[in-house]
Amino acid sequence: MASLQSLRGMADLLPERIALWQLVEATAREHFRRSAITEIRTPLLEVTELFARGIGEATDVVGKEMYTFLDRGERSCTMRPEGTASVVRAAIQHGLLSQGPQRLWYGGPMFRYERPQAGRLRQFHQIGVELLGFADASSDVEAISVAWDLLAELGVGGLELQLNSLGSSEDRARYREVLVAWLEQRRDQLDTDSQARIASNPLRVLDSKNPDTQNLLAEAPSLASALSDGSQARFAAVQQALTVLGIPFALNPRLVRGLDYYSHTAFEITSSQLGAQGTVCGGGRYDGLVPQLGGPATPAIGWALGMERLVLLLSQSESSAVAAPVLDLYVVSRGEAAAAQALALARRCRQAGLAVERDASGAAFAKQFKRADRSGACWAAVIGEQEVVEGVVGLKNLRAAAEQADQRLTPEALLEALNKRLLGP
RNA sequence: GCGGGCGUCGCCAAGCGGUUAAGGCAGCGGCUUGUGGUGCCGCCAUCCGGGGGUUCGAAUCCCCUCGCUCGCCCCA
Numbered sequence: 001m002a003s004l005q006s007l008r009g010m011a012d013l014l015p016e017r018i019a020l021w022q023l024v025e026a027t028a029r030e031h032f033r034r035s036a037i038t039e040i041r042t043p044l045l046e047v048t049e050l051f052a053r054g055i056g057e058a059t060d061v062v063g064k065e066m067y068t069f070l071d072r073g074e075r076s077c078t079m080r081p082e083g084t085a086s087v088v089r090a091a092i093q094h095g096l097l098s099q100g101p102q103r104l105w106y107g108g109p110m111f112r113y114e115r116p117q118a119g120r121l122r123q124f125h126q127i128g129v130e131l132l133g134f135a136d137a138s139s140d141v142e143a144i145s146v147a148w149d150l151l152a153e154l155g156v157g158g159l160e161l162q163l164n165s166l167g168s169s170e171d172r173a174r175y176r177e178v179l180v181a182w183l184e185q186r187r188d189q190l191d192t193d194s195q196a197r198i199a200s201n202p203l204r205v206l207d208s209k210n211p212d213t214q215n216l217l218a219e220a221p222s223l224a225s226a227l228s229d230g231s232q233a234r235f236a237a238v239q240q241a242l243t244v245l246g247i248p249f250a251l252n253p254r255l256v257r258g259l260d261y262y263s264h265t266a267f268e269i270t271s272s273q274l275g276a277q278g279t280v281c282g283g284g285r286y287d288g289l290v291p292q293l294g295g296p297a298t299p300a301i302g303w304a305l306g307m308e309r310l311v312l313l314l315s316q317s318e319s320s321a322v323a324a325p326v327l328d329l330y331v332v333s334r335g336e337a338a339a340a341q342a343l344a345l346a347r348r349c350r351q352a353g354l355a356v357e358r359d360a361s362g363a364a365f366a367k368q369f370k371r372a373d374r375s376g377a378c379w380a381a382v383i384g385e386q387e388v389v390e391g392v393v394g395l396k397n398l399r400a401a402a403e404q405a406d407q408r409l410t411p412e413a414l415l416e417a418l419n420k421r422l423l424g425p
Numbered sequence: 426g427c428g429g430g431c432g433u434c435g436c437c438a439a440g441c442g443g444u445u446a447a448g449g450c451a452g453c454g455g456c457u458u459g460u461g462g463u464g465c466c467g468c469c470a471u472c473c474g475g476g477g478g479u480u481c482g483a484a485u486c487c488c489c490u491c492g493c494u495c496g497c498c499c500c501a
Contacts, residue, residue, distance in 0.1 A: 005492075060499045064426080082501080110501080115426080118495065126501055193498080209498080268501090279501060306501030334459070367454085369461035384459055398461070406460085 009114070009122025020311055024154060025107065028127050031150045037103040037129055042086035044109065048076040054085030054293055056259040058200045065112040079111035083128045084286070084302055085293070091132055092295035101133030107307075119277035119309040128304035129283075132290070135299035137234050140265040140285060141241040143301045147269060147281050148247050151305075156313050158273060159280065161247060164255035164266045165235035166203075167227040169288060172263065175226035176202055182220055189216055203256045224253060231264065238265055261288025265301065273316060274309055281305035328354040329418065330377035330398070332368040338383040345381060345393060345411050352415055373398055379418060382406075 006012060013021060032039070048068050055062050067079035080086055083106050096102050107127040114120060131143055144161070151159055166172060183190065183198045183205060190198075191210040198205065206217060227235070242249055255266050266284035274280070283303020290298035329349055333342035339362065346358040357375055359368045365384070372380045382394030393414050395407045409417065 008492075065499080112500080114499075115497095116494085117497095120500080124501070128501090276496060277500075282501060304501055309501065332460080363453095364455090364457085365460045366457065367461095371461085373461045380461080382460070386459080394460085396460075 007122070009116040011121055011123070017311075020314055021307070024307065024310060024314070025127075027154055028105075028107070028150060031146070031153060032105045032129070035103075035146050037105045037131075037146070040087055040090060040104045040106050041108070042080075042083070042090050042106065044080055044111075045077050046080055046086055046089070048078040050085050050089055050293070051078055051081060054088065054289065055082065059259070061112060065114055067111045067113055081112045082110055083108075083126055083304060084130060084289070087128075087130045087302075088132070088290055088293055088295065088300075092290065092293060097133060097290070097296055097298055101131070103129075103131055105129045117277065118275040119306065119312055121308060125307035126304045127307060128302060130300060130302035132300045133298050134301060135287075137237040137265075138241055140238050140301050141245065143283065143303060144242065144265075144267055145245055145247060147283070147303050147305065151269065151280070151310075154310070154314060155317065156271075156280070156310065157317060158271055160270050160272075161242075161249040162252040162255055162268045162270060163239070163242075163249045164252050165224070165227065165231065165238070165264050166257060166262055166266055166284075167223065167231040167264065169260060169263055171227050171231050172203075172260065175221070175223055178221050178226065179203070179205075186216060189213075201259075207254050207256050222253060223256075234264060257284055261286050261292050263287050267303070269305075271309075271313055273313060277306075277309060279306070280309050280313065326355065327357055327375050327377040329356045329379050329381055330372035330375050331356060331358040331381045331383070332365065332372055333359065333383040334362065334365060334368075335385050335388065337388045338385065341388060341393075341411075342381075342383050345383070345414075348411065349415060349418070352419060354418060381414060 029039075048066070051062055051066065057063065061081050066081055069077060071077050087104055087106055091097050091102055091104075105128065107125070109123050109125050111123055113122060116122060129143060129146060131139055148159075148161060167175070180198060180202050183194075183202060187195055187198065189212070190205070191208065191213050194205045194208050194210065194213050203223070205213070206220070206223070208214060208217070224232075239249070249267075252268075255268060257266050262284055264285045264287075267282070268279050269281040270278040271280055272278060281303055282305075283301070285299070285301040287297075287299045290296065290300060329346075331342045331346050333339050339360070342358050346356045349356045357377065359371060361368065361371075365382075369380065378397070378399050380394075380396040380398050382396060384394075387393055387408070390408075391410065392408045393411055395409055395414050395417065397406075407417075
């Protein structure tokens with residue numbers, strides 16, 4: 001096979017699918033504007049250590065899924081596998097955190113070397129929000145609300161908000177000891193993955209998919225029972241506020257983030273219509289991350305949603321019919337002199353704000369009109385040899401229900417006529 | 426990293442050991458020497474993801490490989 005192909009898991013986004021993406025992006029942008037959340041853009045490439053420290057060596061993402069390489073200066077670089085670490089790094093690096101709380105959003109491609117699957121690619125796209133410097137339970141709810149409402153605004157149905165609390169870092173440390181001790185006593189009854197996690201990431205054992213392990217775990221001490229009074233009160237406040245806002249949720253004790261800097265609220269928004277990868281949006285509180293990356297103690301909460309999965313859901317629902325781009329004018333011409341005038345006319349109309357396509361084929365008029373019709377344009381401008389001689393342009397309504405006499409106008413008059421009809425009130 | 430399914434024209438899709446590799450859509454040209462949406466005519470894979478093998482003979486059988494896809498793991 002001589003032809004070149006894109007890399008595995010790296011998808012092209014073709015013109016016919018772009019409208020939906022742009023709709024999502026535009027909706028998100030406007031939604032964030034109204035929510036007083038501003039955009040931040042960070043590099044796709046970072047030093048590897050950022051993710052090793054920011055996500056955790058024990059995670060699959062860092063351990064076996066990163067695109068990491070040495071650059072020409074022998075530095076270990078990594079294509080970002082997620083957005084949070086970079087945003088926090090940028091906030092620390094530029095002193096944003098000393099200027100007060102930050103309400104930030106980002107979007108763009110992320111890279112993870114995984115086996116592609118439904119709703120999963122190696123280069124995939126996320127939109128995420130990070131609220132840095134917000135400690136109160138109400139900010140957890142605001143973050144969730146921004147995500148939930150964005151999805152609702154986009155018309156995604158059938159979503160479920162799953163919620164859990166991981167407690168404070170002290171709660172977690174205490175629980176971790178209890179859990180590890182309990183697991184150690186039953187080590188031989190666990191699946192091999194879970195055995196390995198006792199040391200590396202014990203909380204993740206709770207999330208094991210192995211049915212036998214899950215049966216065993218039914219007896220295990222629960223994280224909820226290990227929460228301090230303060231943590232429980234905080235979790236109750238989150239639930240209360242969600243209820244007040246009318247955002248439905250389901251408690252999911254198995255929703256776990258294994259790393260130490262996660263705390264309190266963890267949530268996911270899932271859909272059953274996505275196949276195996278059901279999570280559209282995931283997030284939680286990460287009060288420990290900023291200090292972990294060398295910044296000042298800063299409470300924070302954030303989330304990320306997967307664009308591919310979102311678009312998948314959107315294209316499944318019929319309500320999301322996206323209008324094709326509208327062309328105002330299609331310019332048809334025949335002959336060299338006419339082509340030159342067509343070019344000038346197209347430019348002039350574009351400068352005036354019209355969307356104009358010019359047929360450059362020089363083919364028979366019949367062909368050009370066929371294309372004009374298929375282009376979806378409302379009007380066709382015709383320039384042939386006679387028009388060149390007379391200094392006029394033919395104007396034809398392509399969408400007229402009844403037959404309508406074609407007009408012959410000067411370019412100025414044509415522009416005026418179109419302006420009146422297309423851009424007028 | 427591990428399993429299952431699949432790979433014939435840009436898209437859809439016949440074919441199931443011997444065909445000049447159907448057909449539809451899209452595209453291109455024409456019918457109409459300057460006027461569209463319908464119709465009609467013509468063109469559009471010496472080749473069946475790639476490589477090797479079996480056979481007188483393969484797109485059709487076997488092996489390897491690449492890719493796509495679904496699932497596991499993990500995650501958005």
